[in-house]
Structure formats: structure tokens, C-alpha cells
Amino acid sequence: MIELKHLRTLQALRNSGSLATAAMQLHQTQSALSHQFINLEQRLGFRLFVRKSQPLRFSPQGEILLQLAEQILPQVQQAVQTCKEPHQQATLRLAIECHSCIQWLTPALAEFHQQCPHVLIDFRSGMTFDPKPALLQGELDLVLTSDILVRSTLYYAPMFDFEIRLVLSPDHALATQAVIAPKHLDQQTLLIYPVQPNRIDIWRHFLQPAGISPVLKTVDNTLLLIQMVSARMGIAALPHWVVESFERQGLISTRKLGGGLWRRLYAVVRDGEQRQPAIDAFIRSAQQHACNYLPYVQSAKEAGC
Numbered sequence: 001m002i003e004l005k006h007l008r009t010l011q012a013l014r015n016s017g018s019l020a021t022a023a024m025q026l027h028q029t030q031s032a033l034s035h036q037f038i039n040l041e042q043r044l045g046f047r048l049f050v051r052k053s054q055p056l057r058f059s060p061q062g063e064i065l066l067q068l069a070e071q072i073l074p075q076v077q078q079a080v081q082t083c084k085e086p087h088q089q090a091t092l093r094l095a096i097e098c099h100s101c102i103q104w105l106t107p108a109l110a111e112f113h114q115q116c117p118h119v120l121i122d123f124r125s126g127m128t129f130d131p132k133p134a135l136l137q138g139e140l141d142l143v144l145t146s147d148i149l150v151r152s153t154l155y156y157a158p159m160f161d162f163e164i165r166l167v168l169s170p171d172h173a174l175a176t177q178a179v180i181a182p183k184h185l186d187q188q189t190l191l192i193y194p195v196q197p198n199r200i201d202i203w204r205h206f207l208q209p210a211g212i213s214p215v216l217k218t219v220d221n222t223l224l225l226i227q228m229v230s231a232r233m234g235i236a237a238l239p240h241w242v243v244e245s246f247e248r249q250g251l252i253s254t255r256k257l258g259g260g261l262w263r264r265l266y267a268v269v270r271d272g273e274q275r276q277p278a279i280d281a282f283i284r285s286a287q288q289h290a291c292n293y294l295p296y297v298q299s300a301k302e303a304g305c
Contacts, residue, residue: 003292004076006040007069009033013049014066017056076288079281080115090278093122095131097145098265099193100222100242105144108289112282119278135268142279146201146263155274156266157283158300160290164201164261165254167229167236167243172253174235180255182210189234191225194218202237206257226252237261240296264300 012022023033041048048062058066096105109121124131124140131143135154148156166180174184185207197203197216207214217234219225222242229236230251237257246252267283274280290297 002044002065002068004073004288007065007073009036010048010062010066011069011073013056014058075284079284090118091120091122092142092278092282093124093140094142094144094282095124095134095140097131097143097147097199098239099195100238101144101265103222103242104290104294105286107293108286111289112285115285116278116281119281132268135270138270141269141273142282143268144265145268146265148266153271154268155271156268157274157287159265159267159283159287160294161262161264161298161300162239162241162294163296164237164257164263165240165243166202166257167226167238167252167254169230169232170250170253172232172235174255175253177255179259180257182207182212182258185214185235186212188214189217190214191217191219191228191234191236193225194220200237201261201263202257206237206261239263241294244295262298 009022009026012025013019016022016025019033019037020030023030026033028036037048044061046061047059048065049059050057096102109123112119113121124134131140132145132147132149132154134140135143136152144159166174166185168174174180174188177184190202192200192203219228219236222238225236225238226243226246228234230246240254243252243254247254267286269279274283291299
């Protein structure tokens with residue numbers, strides 16, 4: 001919702017003190033800049049500054065966003081400058097444990113490549129591949145995961161929080177339930193990725209503590225899984241942002257699991273390497289991409305959303 005251009009525009013307005021001067025600095029007409037602010041305020045639901053005030057005064061919400069601009073924009077500028085500085089080509093070896101995250105990661109990697117073309121991405125995948133040991137042994141540089149290894153020598157950079165929802169066909173019997181309890185899934189066919197059940201969030205954090213063991217059926221990819229759910233061949237549990245577009249089309253429905261099954265995605269690196277230029281630039285770029293484009297995610301602590 002808030003883009004970098006909005007933060008830059010707010011800074012220009014603060015520095016110039018008027019819409020007319022800010023528009024000149026940004027090479028826009030005053031009318032276009034005014035419309036931009038009106039549209040943004042309508043989307044946000046609050047005023048950013050007091051019109052026709054002399055000197056120009058920002059609203060309390062506008063002041064908060066100005067503080068955000070002062071924090072974020074220098075960091076972005078530094079990261080971009082780091083990417084532009086001449087140096088040898090670097091390789092970033094990464095993998096994911098959140099298998100459905102590939103739908104977010106692919107465009108995020110494309111955006112990162114535009115910002116840092118000198119960094120080569122070596123992406124290692126495979127449903128049965130456990131990347132954390134490879135990270136600890138130096139075979140990988142970064143892993144995207146929602147699991148934390150206690151007492152490990154790893155650094156966890158929070159990316160965003162997301163809710164895992166039960167995914168089912170709109171005419172499934174459970175679609176009449178507003179909230180799903182573990183007992184509702186007894187004797188159901190649960191479609192999962194082909195990994196060990198203890199690596200599946202709904203199994204570890206929802207079903208296993210309640211002693212419920214549905215029938216498990218493995219599916220190789222997210223699109224096939226959605227199609228099978230829509231055809232009433234089973235149910236699934238996926239991040240809400242992953243299935244949002246399919247739910248809008250009426251292909252599937254989602255329901256809350258208990259009081260809400262929320263997880264946090266982390267970018268994990270070996271402790272001490274989080275400030276390496278390529279790693280730092282990737283984490284910042286991926287965080288910003290998630291904040292800008294993913295629906296139904298929440299800001300994680302220090303994630304910068």
C-alpha cells in the first residue's frame with residue numbers, strides 16, 4: 001500500500017514546505033501531485049497533511065510516515081549503492097523450506113536481479129531436501145524457513161507473518177464451519193507436499209497436539225494441490241496469501257484453523273554473515289517485495305513492512 005515513491009514524495013513536501021515546490025522538485029505538475037496525495041489518503045483512510053496551512057503542517061499519521069521515510073529511504077539508497085559499486089560477481093546460494101513460498105520468491109528474485117545484476121542466484125530445490133544442515137555446513141548461504149533451530153549458530157532475519165488456512169472446496173461439508181477444530185479433520189484426506197509430516201505446520205502445531213491423524217496424500221506442486229481440492233479430492237492447509245487469488249475466483253474456500261494458525265517466515269544465514277553486501281541486499285529487497293505485493297501478511301518484528 002505504501003510505496004517508496006510515496007515516502008519520497010512526503011520527504012519532498014516536508015523539505016519544500018508546499019505542494020507547488022515539491023511538484024517542481026519531483027518533476028510533476030502540482031495538480032498531478034495533489035491527485036496522488038488524495039488517492040493515497042483515500043486508500044489509507046486518513047489525512048497526511050493539513051491543506052492550506054502556513055507553514056505546512058503534517059497530520060500525526062503523516063508524521064509517522066515521515067519518520068518511516070527517514071528510516072527506510074537511506075537504507076534503500078545504501079543497498080542500491082552497494083549493488084552499483086564495482087566489484088567481483090558474487091553468488092548467493094539459497095533454498096526454501098516453505099515450499100509454497102516459491103510463488104512469492106520467483107518474482108522477488110527477478111526484482112532483486114534488477115537491483116543487483118552482479119549477484120548470481122544459485123537456487124537449490126527439492127521437496128525432500130532439508131536445507132538447514134547444508135547451511136550449517138557452508139553449502140548454502142541463505143534459507144527461507146518458518147522453523148527455528150534452538151541453540152544454533154544461525155541468524156534469523158524476520159520477513160513477514162502469515163496465516164495458514166484450511167483450504168477446501170466451496171461445497172465441502174466443512175465449509176459450513178466458520179472455525180475448524182482438529183476433530184473436524186479426523187478421517188479427512190489431507191493433501192500435503194511430499195515431505196515428512198513433522199515438517200508440515202498443520203501437522204505439528206494443530207493436529208498432532210490434539211492426537212488427530214487424518215489420511216495423508218502427497219501432491220507434488222501447489223497448482224495441482226489446488227485443483228485436487230477444488231475437485232473435492234481432499235483438503236489442504238496453505239498460507240492465505242498463496243490461495244487468495246483462487247479463493248477470489250470461487251475455486252476454493254478457506255477457513256480459520258482454531259484460534260488462527262500463524263507462522264513467521266525467516267531468512268536464515270550463518271551468524272556473522274548477515275551484513276555481507278549480497279545477503280543484506282537480498283534480505284532487504286525480499287522484505288520490501290513481500291510488503292508491497294503479498295496479501296494477508298503482517299509485518300514481522302524488524303521486517304520493515
